[in-house]
Amino acid sequence: MPSHARIGNQYLTVDVSSLGAEMQSLATSDGRSWLWNGDAAFWSGRSPVLFPIVGKAPEDMVAIDGETYPMGQHGFARRTEFALASADATTCRYELASSPTTRAVYPFDFLLAVEHALEGRALTVAAEVTNRDSRSLPFGLGFHPAFVWPLPGSAGRDHVITLDNQGEPGLVRLEGGLISPAKLASPFTAGRLVLDRSMFEQDAMIFPEGAGKGLSYGVDGGPAMHFRFENLPNLALWQKPGAPFICIEPWHGTAAQKDGSNELAKRPYSLSLPPGETRRFAFTVEIVG
Template sequence: MSLIRIGNDHLTVEVSSLGAEMRSLNSRDGRSWLWNGDAAFWGGRSPVLFPVVGKAPDDTVSIDGTAYPMAQHGFARRNEFVAASSTPTMCRYELTASDATRAVYPFEFLLAVEHALDGPALTVSAEVSNRDTRPMPFGVGFHPAFLWPLPGADGQTHVVTLDNGGEPPMVRVRGGLINPAPLPSPFTAGRLVPEASMFEADAMIFPEGAGDGLRFGVEGGPELRFKFENLPNLALWTKPGAPFLCVEPWHGTAALAGGSNALEERPSTTTLRPGETARYAFSVEIPV
């Protein structure tokens, strides 16, 4: 594993070659905003999810009628990426097909993950290219964990506020798979006060209607501002009692409980034709 550090007058970011995962996000005053990966709660920090988001039935997907093993959230987060390019404020890592990936996902592909700074904002993007000769189905998503409470906001009420003011329906997982029966939205006029007890049944998942941006933080205090590009699904997750909240924008979800294990039939799956590329991105603005 190697690290690339990027920075500007506002932020410094470290990104690992393992999974192209962001390992730290600090403001110039030394405050850390990203979860530190303490394995006592959860060892992740900001994994990139590909070629599936969430679980598959029996950890197996079907592609063109053939069964392949597929771990939760896919294999990208466990693979070494190659550093393709970098500047003082940007780095790009790439993952291409190998014998190991073909054994579980029989396609030629390019997954390029870029972290780029612009003032007090960080944009994380993933470009997926189909280098194969047949249509390529996949899901992709981001799983960043931010400190909860945020720096300088101990003891203060934190709020998740959707930019669209919506009240999107929620679903839960059952055995790691999506229970498609919609539940009442925990948002009221776009506003949710997260509590640890809300996550005793695992993640809160919003398959649609959460919009393309939100804020997380203290009203009138420290607040993170998110924007999403081509990421229609949203999840919020933590382990009850852990000091972080994952704000997870996805294009794809876990398979449906009782449904098919066919990769192309998973909710919100993208299928690229040969030679096509799709881009997915989120940005987060830090209060500095």
């Protein structure tokens, strides 16, 4: 059975499961909950970490140096037990090292570490990928946190995504779970998007470029969550139709392209990490109001 670590300070309390190193709750000291509760009637996820792919692979198979391996959507890390490497009052770090089980589907020696750390009213979730192999490590890495919609005390009010860079990033959609080649107009106007549930009837909205390094999700004059992204150039927004949550997903890597290569290294925005090197990815969320 998964175990849990709890961290907290005078402002925030966070619970993290050993299964997938996945955050299970994010609450402020006044008792308000900000993270989706994982109701399986809609979606049992809460804040999965996506590795070694983001999104779907054609026929759930990836190719590595010409050999094919089974790989479910968003990779295997989110369904794998991590080991608690360290913990104190405000920080916990879980690690997943390669094993015979992982090497059967992803033939590399790696270490994936996921750390949750509190500082004031902000939580930082960071992932570090270390290549322990003798050859380059191809992978994608993403975060998939779901936050309550409506926000606490904000039922019936417009919820808005506001990009820090005031950009109008281009939109792509999924077709059979894969990235459609069609480039669509941005739904943002001067960095502002008023959320409407009809936007998600065609699955996720994906912005491969131009969303910038930070955004706010909130209600004008009401509660808000401000995000900063580190080494995460892609952004997706997703809601299961009718569900009371919104996923704000920063990624480095996307689903494979429709009619594109199934080589892991050739997926959009995939990384290739040299032997012995470590790469860090993180998002920070600060709760305001």
